[in-house]
Amino acid sequence: MHEASIVRNVFEMLQEAYPDKYKRIIKVQIEAGLLSNIQPILIQNAFEALIVEEPTLASIELEVLLLPIMAHCHTCDKDFEVKRHKFVCECGTPSRNIVQGEELQISRVEFLEN
Amino acid sequence: MSTPSIPKSNRMPVGSVQCDNTTLNLLKANDFVAKAIREKLSDVLVINVCSSPGSGKTTLMQETGKRLSDKLNLAVLVGDPETDRDAVRMKEVGINALQIVTGGMCHIEAQMILQALDHIDLAGVDLLFIENVGNLVCPAAFDLGEDIRVTVLAATEGDDKPKKYPRMFLTSELMVISKADLLPYVPFSVEAVTQDAREVNPTIEVMTISSLKGEGLDEWCNWLLEKVAEKKARLATT
Numbered sequence: 001m002h003e004a005s006i007v008r009n010v011f012e013m014l015q016e017a018y019p020d021k022y023k024r025i026i027k028v029q030i031e032a033g034l035l036s037n038i039q040p041i042l043i044q045n046a047f048e049a050l051i052v053e054e055p056t057l058a059s060i061e062l063e064v065l066l067l068p069i070m071a072h073c074h075t076c077d078k079d080f081e082v083k084r085h086k087f088v089c090e091c092g093t094p095s096r097n098i099v100q101g102e103e104l105q106i107s108r109v110e111f112l113e114n
Numbered sequence: 115m116s117t118p119s120i121p122k123s124n125r126m127p128v129g130s131v132q133c134d135n136t137t138l139n140l141l142k143a144n145d146f147v148a149k150a151i152r153e154k155l156s157d158v159l160v161i162n163v164c165s166s167p168g169s170g171k172t173t174l175m176q177e178t179g180k181r182l183s184d185k186l187n188l189a190v191l192v193g194d195p196e197t198d199r200d201a202v203r204m205k206e207v208g209i210n211a212l213q214i215v216t217g218g219m220c221h222i223e224a225q226m227i228l229q230a231l232d233h234i235d236l237a238g239v240d241l242l243f244i245e246n247v248g249n250l251v252c253p254a255a256f257d258l259g260e261d262i263r264v265t266v267l268a269a270t271e272g273d274d275k276p277k278k279y280p281r282m283f284l285t286s287e288l289m290v291i292s293k294a295d296l297l298p299y300v301p302f303s304v305e306a307v308t309q310d311a312r313e314v315n316p317t318i319e320v321m322t323i324s325s326l327k328g329e330g331l332d333e334w335c336n337w338l339l340e341k342v343a344e345k346k347a348r349l350a351t352t
Contacts, residue, residue, distance in 0.1 A: 035284070088313060094316030096316055
């Protein structure tokens with residue numbers, strides 16, 4: 001989707017969330033649900049391009065975790081994985097109750113201790 | 115800029131590492147503005163109309179305006195990467211319309227809607243359409259503060275769209291199959307597209323229309339009147 005602006009957002013957001021510790025960040029993990037239309041390789045490319053502009057970011061590792069789509073089946077009262085965008089449980093019950101897959105968030109930040 | 119000599123993942127940090135597990139939502143800014151729009155337009159039904167380019171959104175808006183002008187006060191915010199042609203087309207048939215030129219962007223963001231609201235008179239308006247930029251990918255991710263999302267799919271586009279662009283159909287309440295007058299001439303199965311759409315979104319409603327011939331437009335207009343009435347009723351009880 002908009003990987004370049006997303007990567008830019010990541011660092012703006014981190015700067016806001018951790019004004020004191022921002023400079024000590026060494027690793028950032030992003031969780032992207034499969035419904036967010038995020039391509040990890042494009043995130044990495046966009047990040048490399050951002051490093052050209054802001055060389056101080058070169059010491060940070062960026063990891064993208066793709067999360068499968070999970071929905072909840074009320075008949076079986078359990079979660080099932082949605083494959084090929086078929087929002088139907090193996091018992092045959094359709095479900096729009098998405099419990100995972102729409103995320104696009106920073107999930108973990110690692111800092112170097114002083 | 116030269117490529118870093120050591121891959122980042124192989125570089126060992128010196129000293130101890132402190133971790134913070136968090137959830138910083140990367141679309142938070144947009145969602146925040148969308149919420150503000152919802153609060154601001156609490157007495158207006160807002161419908162976000164999405165589709166591919168050329169599916170007939172503007173023609174549908176024109177026909178809707180003509181048919182509902184004596185029953186509803188309607189306004190349209192229309193987004194396009196360039197030109198104000200669509201707003202001009204709607205004003206020609208008497209619709210209160212404002213063009214949002216996205217400057218090349220492939221979708222409308224909530225901030226653009228919030229800014230546009232200062233430039234359109236919504237006094238007494240019952241129904242505000244947001245005619246999104248023609249694109250079935252990116253607009254799906256951006257909440258514009260709408261009450262309902264509708265996806266228009268033209269019979270000429272092919273019936274494989276719901277499976278190709280699942281997120282758009284997943285987040286839509288209604289799929290409108292447009293250009294139905296061309297159905298006899300194109301390999302498009304309403305049954306197959308409905309089945310695919312419902313595998314993605316079991317509760318999606320499906321309607322078939324032809325803006326040129328008028329088929330299905332009564333059903334569409336009645337659906338809109340019903341949704342406006344529902345929103346007004348909800349407002350009255352809160």
